[in-house]
């Protein structure tokens with residue numbers, strides 16, 4: 001297992017971070033074949049906060065994320081996804097997936113700057129090095145993905161997300177493939193490095209949800225509805241051994257097992 005050091009904070013200007021928008025999702029309806037996944041679904045993502053989304057497999061979590069990202073179009077004229085500053089969301093969203101999606105033929109540094117390469121821009125080497133250092137991978141830019149552990153690969157993926165410096169970050173079970181201690185450390189890192197951005201995180205891990213959520217919602221049923229679940233007190237990331245976090249995790253698991261999610 002690789003331990004994550006506690007590196008210095010990122011150098012993104014605070015003014016840039018403070019412009020993270022709130023997002024209002026309104027009146028979403030989506031049908032696949034004969035199934036109605038969403039019917040007039042609303043969700044608000046608070047500016048600069050972690051909203052955590054749980055729910056049973058197949059309920060529609062990834063589809064909801066894809067709609068927010070503009071990768072899926074809701075049915076009918078009523079549905080909308082809008083930023084509260086009135087500006088388009090396109091170009092302001094980063095995506096982190098369950099798989100690290102690193103290109104195996106590029107080293108860690110080139111993977112961090114992949115977006116620049118795809119846009120035909122010259123990567124900013126100093127920023128790339130800074131992002132790698134900020135996730136505890138100082139001096140590892142030349143290492144190929146095959147030589148990195150799963151936890152380190154996800155840290156490179158996090159550095160790539162940070163390099164993009166988007167104000168909205170959509171995360172689809174980004175840590176689910178990691179062992180528990182590594183997952184705990186990268187949760188801490190993500191909470192610290194993504195602070196101030198508007199984050200929507202999908203997870204099946206009740207402890208992860210209770211550690212990271214400023215707001216916790218469960219997607220359940222068909223058509224799916226959203227059910228609020230209370231979050232433990234205190235700022236994120238909360239300690240995994242905190243009594244209130246453990247109690248909230250237990251209560252959340254009981255609710256999920258009872259079939260609300």
Ligand SMILES: Nc1ncnc2c1ncn2[C@@H]1O[C@H](COP(=O)(O)OP(=O)(O)OP(=O)(O)O)[C@@H](O)[C@H]1O
Pocket residue numbers: 032033037055056057058059060061062063064
């Ligand atoms: N493009 C599509 N065409 C048809 N059906 C789809 C499409 N995309 C998703 N679905 C269906 O919509 C439902 C919701 O899928 P989705 O991947 O959003 O679920 P999920 O809650 O993210 O599940 P998991 O937790 O397993 O990742 C599933 O029944 C899936 O088969």
